[in-house]
Every structure is written in C-alpha cells, then in structure tokens.
Amino acid sequence: MMEFLRARTWQEALAAKAERRDALPIAGGTDVMVELNFDRRRPAALLDLSPVPELRGWHQADGWLAVGAGVTYAELTGERGQAERRELGRRLRGLAIAARTVGSPQIRNRGTIGGNLGSASPAGDCHPSLLAARAEVEVASVRGSRRIGIDDFFTGVKRSALAPDELIAAVWIRPPSGPEQFAKIGTRNAMVIAVAAFALALDPERGLVGTGIGSAAPTPVRALAAESFLAGAIGDAGLWESRRPLPEPVMSEFAALVSAAARPIDDVRGTAGYRRHALGVLARRTLGWAWRDYCEEAR
Amino acid sequence: MSRATQQPSQSVSGQPEGLIGTSARRPDGRLKVTGEFAYGSDLWMDDMIWGVTLRSPHPYAKIKSVSIGAALATGGVYAVLTAQDVPGDNAYGLEHADQPVLASGVVRYAGEPVALVAADHPEVARRAAGKIVVEYEPLDPVTDPVAALDPAAPRLHPGGNLVRHLKIRKGDPEPAAEVVVTGCYQVGMQDQAFLGPEAGLAVPDGNGGVDLYVSTQWLHVDQKQVCAALGLRPEQVRLTLAGVGGAFGGREDLSMHVHACLLALHTGKPVKMVYSREESFFGHVHRHPALISYEHGAGRDGKLVYVKAVIHLDGGAYASSTSAVVGNAGTMGAGPYVVPSVRIDVYGVYTNNPPCGAMRGFGSVQAAFGYEAQMDKLAAALGLDPVQFRCLNAMEMGSSGPTGQVIDSPAPVAELLRRVERMPLPAAGSGGSGGSAGSGGDLRQLPGGVGNTTHGEGVVRGVGYAVGYKNVGFSEGYDDYSTARVRLENVAGEPVVSVHTAAAEVGQGLVTIEQQICRTELGVGQVVVVPKDTGVGSAGSTSASRQTYVTGGAVKHACELVRERLFTLVRLRLELPGAELVLADNLVWLRTGDDGAGAGPAGLIGDFLGDEVIEETVQWRHRKTWPVDPQTGQGFAHVQYAFAAHRAVVDVDLELGLVKVVALDCAQDVGKALNPQAVVGQIQGGSAQGLGLAVMEEIQVRDGMIKNPSFTDYLIPTILDVPPMRIDVLEYQDPHAPYGVRGVGEPPTISSGPAIVAALRAATGLELNRVPVRPHDITGT
Numbered sequence A: 001m002m003e004f005l006r007a008r009t010w011q012e013a014l015a016a017k018a019e020r021r022d023a024l025p026i027a028g029g030t031d032v033m034v035e036l037n038f039d040r041r042r043p044a045a046l047l048d049l050s051p052v053p054e055l056r057g058w059h060q061a062d063g064w065l066a067v068g069a070g071v072t073y074a075e076l077t078g079e080r081g082q083a084e085r086r087e088l089g090r091r092l093r094g095l096a097i098a099a100r101t102v103g104s105p106q107i108r109n110r111g112t113i114g115g116n117l118g119s120a121s122p123a124g125d126c127h128p129s130l131l132a133a134r135a136e137v138e139v140a141s142v143r144g145s146r147r148i149g150i151d152d153f154f155t156g157v158k159r160s161a162l163a164p165d166e167l168i169a170a171v172w173i174r175p176p177s178g179p180e181q182f183a184k185i186g187t188r189n190a191m192v193i194a195v196a197a198f199a200l201a202l203d204p205e206r207g208l209v210g211t212g213i214g215s216a217a218p219t220p221v222r223a224l225a226a227e228s229f230l231a232g233a234i235g236d237a238g239l240w241e242s243r244r245p246l247p248e249p250v251m252s253e254f255a256a257l258v259s260a261a262a263r264p265i266d267d268v269r270g271t272a273g274y275r276r277h278a279l280g281v282l283a284r285r286t287l288g289w290a291w292r293d294y295c296e297e298a299r
Numbered sequence B: 001m002s003r004a005t006q007q008p009s010q011s012v013s014g015q016p017e018g019l020i021g022t023s024a025r026r027p028d029g030r031l032k033v034t035g036e037f038a039y040g041s042d043l044w045m046d047d048m049i050w051g052v053t054l055r056s057p058h059p060y061a062k063i064k065s066v067s068i069g070a071a072l073a074t075g076g077v078y079a080v081l082t083a084q085d086v087p088g089d090n091a092y093g094l095e096h097a098d099q100p101v102l103a104s105g106v107v108r109y110a111g112e113p114v115a116l117v118a119a120d121h122p123e124v125a126r127r128a129a130g131k132i133v134v135e136y137e138p139l140d141p142v143t144d145p146v147a148a149l150d151p152a153a154p155r156l157h158p159g160g161n162l163v164r165h166l167k168i169r170k171g172d173p174e175p176a177a178e179v180v181v182t183g184c185y186q187v188g189m190q191d192q193a194f195l196g197p198e199a200g201l202a203v204p205d206g207n208g209g210v211d212l213y214v215s216t217q218w219l220h221v222d223q224k225q226v227c228a229a230l231g232l233r234p235e236q237v238r239l240t241l242a243g244v245g246g247a248f249g250g251r252e253d254l255s256m257h258v259h260a261c262l263l264a265l266h267t268g269k270p271v272k273m274v275y276s277r278e279e280s281f282f283g284h285v286h287r288h289p290a291l292i293s294y295e296h297g298a299g300r301d302g303k304l305v306y307v308k309a310v311i312h313l314d315g316g317a318y319a320s321s322t323s324a325v326v327g328n329a330g331t332m333g334a335g336p337y338v339v340p341s342v343r344i345d346v347y348g349v350y351t352n353n354p355p356c357g358a359m360r361g362f363g364s365v366q367a368a369f370g371y372e373a374q375m376d377k378l379a380a381a382l383g384l385d386p387v388q389f390r391c392l393n394a395m396e397m398g399s400s401g402p403t404g405q406v407i408d409s410p411a412p413v414a415e416l417l418r419r420v421e422r423m424p425l426p427a428a429g430s431g432g433s434g435g436s437a438g439s440g441g442d443l444r445q446l447p448g449g450v451g452n453t454t455h456g457e458g459v460v461r462g463v464g465y466a467v468g469y470k471n472v473g474f475s476e477g478y479d480d481y482s483t484a485r486v487r488l489e490n491v492a493g494e495p496v497v498s499v500h501t502a503a504a505e506v507g508q509g510l511v512t513i514e515q516q517i518c519r520t521e522l523g524v525g526q527v528v529v530v531p532k533d534t535g536v537g538s539a540g541s542t543s544a545s546r547q548t549y550v551t552g553g554a555v556k557h558a559c560e561l562v563r564e565r566l567f568t569l570v571r572l573r574l575e576l577p578g579a580e581l582v583l584a585d586n587l588v589w590l591r592t593g594d595d596g597a598g599a600g601p602a603g604l605i606g607d608f609l610g611d612e613v614i615e616e617t618v619q620w621r622h623r624k625t626w627p628v629d630p631q632t633g634q635g636f637a638h639v640q641y642a643f644a645a646h647r648a649v650v651d652v653d654l655e656l657g658l659v660k661v662v663a664l665d666c667a668q669d670v671g672k673a674l675n676p677q678a679v680v681g682q683i684q685g686g687s688a689q690g691l692g693l694a695v696m697e698e699i700q701v702r703d704g705m706i707k708n709p710s711f712t713d714y715l716i717p718t719i720l721d722v723p724p725m726r727i728d729v730l731e732y733q734d735p736h737a738p739y740g741v742r743g744v745g746e747p748p749t750i751s752s753g754p755a756i757v758a759a760l761r762a763a764t765g766l767e768l769n770r771v772p773v774r775p776h777d778i779t780g781t
C-alpha cells in the first residue's frame, strides 16, 4: 500500500518531507507516474505538491527572477496562462524555447521545471538553459533553505544534490543581458527525448558567455573551455561594443570546443559520434542566431 | 474522384443514406470518439482473476528446471502453470505448428513464454511470477539470417533453419543487357505498434469448455489452434471478438489466447490478461527484417531486360507466416514492371531473433525498398527521368508478371505515376530564411521541428517517386472464403436486417461496409451488425486487404439470396409471377417497363414480410489460385493485384541528418470506393506507416535482445512528422470482384517509404541503402 500525502502549503510540505523522508514528491507527475506504471519505483508514500500555492508563481528580487518549482512548461512558453505569465517567457528566452521542445501539449500543461530538476535526467530539457544562465536552485527543508549553484546540482545520472528531507522551492535566474538560444535534436519532429541539446546565453553587460549541453554526458554539463574562449575572443576584439560579425575561425573554434566538452555514449537514440558532431553544428548555429540578434538589437 | 451512381433508390427517392459509394458513418464511430468504446483491455467480470506471463530473458537457452513452489505459495495466487500443464499439443502456428504454448526444454527467443500465473490482482500475479525460479543454460544465439543457413549453424528446429526457399525463374536464364546496376539493401524490423495492447478474457463454462473474448484478426484460426492446444472440440471453445485497437498483422498469431484459457480451465474462474506496452513488443510478431540484393539489366532503349534478386527474410524463432511473406517478396519482387527475364531467390529463415510474421504490406514492403531504389539507379544510368523510365516499363492489363500470371484486370501503373507527378508541388521551403526561434518562420515546417535545430541552414529539398503492388486475398492455392448470415425480419413493425459474420473489425471499418452492402442490396435502412463470434462460419483473416472483397462478397451474396426469397413472397402476394422488382428505401418497387406502365412503389417491405423471417447463410469464395511451381515459381498464384504510387517531397538538414517530409501524395486504384472516406483514411494511415519505416520506426535488436521495447524509444510518426496528403482515388473496376472492388489497405504502405527514401537520395546524393534512414546515415558521423 502506498500512502498519499497532500500538502496545502509550503510549510506543510516541508514538515511532511521532514517526517516522511521516504515520501516521493509529485508535482505534475509526468515522470513519477511513468515510473510507477512501469513498476520502476515503489515509494512508500507520495507527497503531492501540486496544491502548494508558493510553488506556482514567480517574482523578482535584486535583478534575479525566482521561478517557482511548480511553474509548468506551458507557462514558460506562454501557451497557457495570464499575460503576466507570458511575461516570464519573454524574460527567460532560452528556457521558453526549451520548454516549447518538451513533449506534447498535455505534458507541457502538467510538467514542471521543479519536476525536471527533481528527476535530474541528463536529457532534461530545462537543464542546458539553466546551466547557460548560471542559475541557482533554491532548496528548503524544515532546517532552512539554501541556494545550490546549478553546476553543483547535478551529481550523477539522475542524481542531484538534494538532501533526503529537502524540496526544491524555486529556480533563481539572473536573466542574461543578451540573447539566449536553445536547440534540441530528436529523431522525430516532436514528442521526443533529446539525442543531444545545446543552450547558449550571451551576457554582454558582464562580458560572459554561458553554455549548457544535454544528453551527451552522464549529467547536463557546461562547455567551460568554449565559454571562456568565446568570451575572450569577443572581449579582446571589442566585439561586444562594435557588434561586428564574429570571425569565422572564432565560430569554428567555439563549435569544436563544445563538441569536445561532451562525453557521449552510443545508445538506442544515437551514436556517440553523431552526438559530438551534432553538438558542434548546434553550437555554431545557435551562436550565429544569438549574435545576429545581438547585432540587430542595436539597430 | 469519379464514381458511377446507378442505385435505383437514387433515381426514385434522391435521398439514399448509407448505401455503397457513400461515406456512411461508422456504427462504432461515436463510441470511439467519445472514449466509450470497450476495447479488449476494458473487458471485465466481477469474479475474474488476472493472468500474467513469465518470459525468457535469453534469446537461446536450455531450460534445466522450473520451480514454482514459492510462486504458488504466494497469497492470492490461484495457479502457476508450465509446459506440462498444456493438455493438448504444446505447439501452434499459422503455417507450421512449431511454437510452444509454454516453452519446454528450450527457449528460442528473448520473451518466449515459460510459465503463467493467475492471481486475484495483476500486481500479485506479477510478483508471484518473479518468484518462479527457472534454471537456464544459455546458448550462443543464432542472430544472422544468412549465417543461419550455414550447415554448421546450430539447428534451431528439427527441420533445420530454412523455413522456405522460393525460386522464381522466368525467361532467358543467362540474360545480358547494355546497362546493368546492382545494389544491396537492408530493411529494419518494424513493429505494428497498435495502440490497444493484446487483451482477452477467458470464461470457463463449467462443463470443460471455455468462452474466450479476445482482440484478434481471425477468430476461427485462433479457435482451431486453441482447441489443439487444449485438446478440446470446436464447440467447446467459443470465441467472441473483443474491441480491437489496431492490428496491422500483429494479431494474426496467438498471443494470450491459450494462456488465458488454460488458467481459466485450471482455476474455474474467468481470467483476464492484458499486456503492458513493453510486453506487447514481445507478445506479437514483427515485420521481417530483410537483406536484399538486386541486379537489374536494361537496354539503351530504356526497356528492362532482366532482374536478379536474392532476399533473406529473418523470420526469428518461429515460422508464423514466414512462408507466405516469402511468397509475396518473391512473386512481386520485380515490382509492377514488365521484365522478360526474372531470377529471384527468397529465403525465409529461423534465427533466435524475435519472431516475425504478418504486417501490412507483407513481403511486398521489403522488396519495394530494393526494386524501387534500383529503378532510380537504372533511370540515372540511362539518363532518363525516374517517372518516365518507370512508365516505359510499367505493367498494364495483359502484362505477364514474374510468375507468368497474366494481369487480367486494370493495372494503371503508368497512370498512377503520371497522376502524382502532375500534382502541384508544395511551396518552396523556408531554407535560408534565418531568424531566431519564434521570430518568423514556423519551426514546425522545418526538419527538427520545434527542436529549433535549423532556421534553414543546411536544408535541401528532394523529390522522389515510387510505385508498388501487392496481392489481395490469400494466394498460392489457399481455400480463401468467408461466411455470412443475413436475416431480414420485422422488429416492432419495421424491417430490420441483421448481418452476422466472424470477420474481425480492427478499426478499418468493415462493420460500416457490411451495413452499406445490406442497405444497398435489401433497401432496408436499419442494419444491425451482430457481434463477431464463432457462432457463424469462418470469415477468414482480416488481413491481405481482403475483407471488403471476400466478406463483402459473402454478405452481398447472402443478401441476394434473401432478396430472392422476399421477391418470391411479393410476386405471390401481387399475383405477378413475372414482375421485375427492386428494393429501396424500405419499399418494394415495380421496375419501370419500357412504356413506363406499372412502374412505382408496390408497397412497404415490412408489409410484404409480415411475420416471415428470411435468413440465409452462405460461404463465398473468390476465384481459385494455384501454388507456384517449386522449381520455377510459375503459376496463377494471386487472385487480384492492387497498385499505388507516391510522390514524396522532403526537406533534409544535411549537417544534422534530420528530415521533414513536406508532402506525401498518393494515387491509388481501388476498383470501387464502397466508402470513399474510409478509403482515404486507409491511404493516409498506410502512407504514414510507410513513412515511419522509412525514417524512424525500428525495433533495435542486438544479440537477440530488443533494446527499445517502449514508445519512448520505438518512435512512430506524430502529427508534425506526417504531412498533409493529396490523394487521388481511381476506380477502375475489377470485373472478377464484387462491385469491382480492389483491396485498399496495404498498397499505400508499400510505395510511400520507397518514395521518401528516393527523395532523401535526391536531396543528399547519398546511397542510403538501409531503412529506416537514421540521422547519422545522412551525416556520416
């Protein structure tokens, strides 16, 4: 027998999780229900977070956006929700593009950003954009709350830094000052798990470049060498200010460094070789789009 | 679409409803659309228990022992059964009884049933199954269908590893031609991927017999096999069709049928079995993977001189319908073309891979990927346009096929090609347009779709053509018949027709066709389709695109006999022994004489009928076919051929290998569209299934193990993968067939895939000799 616990407030949720560490949180249920149906998991209890109002919205503080763990993909894309929520997608362009690639309309209506992080799959589509934007994950327990840098959040295949009594409260993002992009490869044109995914964020104000790679390593990863190379190349040539076209060798080197940052495997969805190659192509294309947008902004 | 309109009721009332030639509504349509239709998985009895299957984890192993004690001791468990509990023959199969109900001594594929458990809850049954201890001694599996024929290979069955070798020999045995092209092709293992998993409910009758409610394609062939396995007589094993959620060939073989009956008879309780999605991948046969090599020769004049082919079809662990699939791949292996000299060898082989059998297109699909690729190669070598070259060699009525059989009804191969060629092409793609996601072009129209992988970069367009053909009905001398019972009577003062056949409705709409035929032949609006069961004789299989032809023919004939008896009644009552009568709109009409005298309604059908009940049961056969000669493959093997042609337009992202099929247009001759909307539905669905095989659908098997038994990784096309289709339906009636119909369901599945691959080749310049075409096949990485 599996118990079903329902939290009506955030305090109730934290208390329940403290008392029942063996309770599996459930938000949209689009991962949890699949696992239960396929008999991959038999939790002693489910802790339903969907009624918790604190998880549903987003707010601003000190130049950061706090996106509640219960915010759905449809709210990120603006497919569903109030004008205020469509605003969220406008501010978090990378995440909004990523959200549009997720599943089907049904999944986007149910699935949440907190659930994506909770599953911590290497193929989770939010992760590359969160990495690229250097997001922080706010987690909490009755002991208090803390913010985990996204780089430290993913600890292994489907494993995260969340402690057994902790819940994910929100994702904190300082929206990059420049364009963001996201691209995901699947072997059909919708409703598909990523074979490889790539996210890019340009932050001219801070002179930074952010990247995120999905489905090509045991965890979602950043292409750190590619980031510093590109930020350096742009900065050194004064291109943030001049907004002149990126030199071809810079684009190529960036693509090569992104490819090199992946640690892909062969599996039923694709080969390691293809993944590496495809990431290079995506890196180059997304950089082209983002840079063009950046140049056009000025006009 | 052009259709003749000769129904008497149209001339007399102008308001025909639901007759043949109209898109009459499905009787089960509303229930299906509202989600109320009961599928096999919805079967329920209050006192039922649940059965589950324990399957082999090894592709090839000896079974040393099976211990069921712990499973049997589990609370809530009613029975645990193994091979020794099978009372009759522990062997079944459509063509060869080579497949055990429960494995005994050896398992030949991963997923083979070894033991059964019945318990009061499916979860309890599953847990108990997990406690059965099977001691296996794994053996090296035979997984290569060519190597399997090596005399040194382990013999998987007593007769060796060859299921059938078909030889076609026609014309000059040593032909020479000015232009020769060769090619090797490979077709992956496709799954039927029906949405309603295998399901059934077996109810013991208390007298040693059993009633089985099951989702299937052919009740009577199931009944025969279940009887043999249970050691029971046909009257003790009664089958009723449960709601079928798709079939496509995957329900021709038994799945849980015998298992549920065994458990029911053993426990004395109704037993329900439903496969999960994952189990379904192990619970039915798949499309044969194929290794194909072709050599074609043609003259400089563009005329085909010869074709040579060797095809290996991997039948997996058990024969299923491999022999017949071999028959089709060979007898239609030269494509719908006139070829003077033909030499084809097709081998159907046993391996330790998952068993393969029937799937829509049945042997013709595999061959068409090869011969259509060859036709493009030859056209290129000759410097001819692919359509022009095909038309130059196209079969027509009067042509002789590879078996020497003369095509004796319309075969508009060239016209089909010309028609798709003339259809308007889609607007140019968004290639090169640029712009970031959402800031302009619709990503859904691009390769990679909403994945936002291109804004036009790397995208090139290609156009490809293909034509294919297939036999309709069962071939090679098979006694292929159907049975129909039609009854006319007054119910509450109104005439009602009931039509009873055992023909499985699997979603294709035969129930609608049965109603349409009865309305047309008997002029009665109310037609009740009696539930499909073994209470009436066999209808044959819902496969081979045959039910509208064969069961339609049986229903039509039964109606004609009923009508004659009604006319006899009417003539007696009117005292007009020679009267010419017609039925329409619930009325009996006197036919208009030359002078118009005496024409008009003679009275209501119901009034003439009174308390009479007119019932006729008929068996109806299509014309006979013959086996082919074992040495030459010559003979009148097929009753009818059906043809379709496709033009595919694709956009390919060359750098990422992603594909968007932009257009997939089809022309098909259906003889006579009894229900035009259903015909178009079949063509759309068949084309989509061919698209799936061309670009994404594959059961990946490594060392005999299925690697992707889920809809997460066995991908079938979504709405964003299937383009809108232009469909041209031709109606050249077949004089040998009832109403002139020609089977519809399979031809579109044959030519759509090859057309897409041709378009991909045109776009990429690559050989692409393997389907499905994967992204890395295009990028070469």
Ligand SMILES: Cc1cc2nc3c(=O)[nH]c(=O)nc-3n(C[C@H](O)[C@H](O)[C@H](O)COP(=O)(O)OP(=O)(O)OC[C@H]3O[C@@H](n4cnc5c(N)ncnc54)[C@H](O)[C@@H]3O)c2cc1C
Pocket (backbone or CB within 6 Å): A024, A025, A026, A027, A028, A029, A030, A031, A032, A033, A034, A049, A069, A101, A102, A103, A104, A107, A110, A111, A112, A113, A114, A115, A116, A117, A118, A119, A123, A124, A125, A126, A166, A167, A168, A169, A191, A192, A193, A194
């Ligand atoms: C058909 C289908 C298609 C899909 N397609 C995609 C896709 O394209 N891309 C993609 O990335 N994913 C996809 N998914 C997976 C899934 O939809 C996403 O991972 C989604 O974000 C999960 O969110 P949820 O709210 O449904 O999570 P749930 O299933 O409710 O939970 C997921 C995990 O997170 C934990 N969790 C949830 N909320 C919290 C919290 N507040 N604190 C701590 N732990 C929490 C749960 O315990 C569980 O372990 C798909 C799933 C399905 C069924």
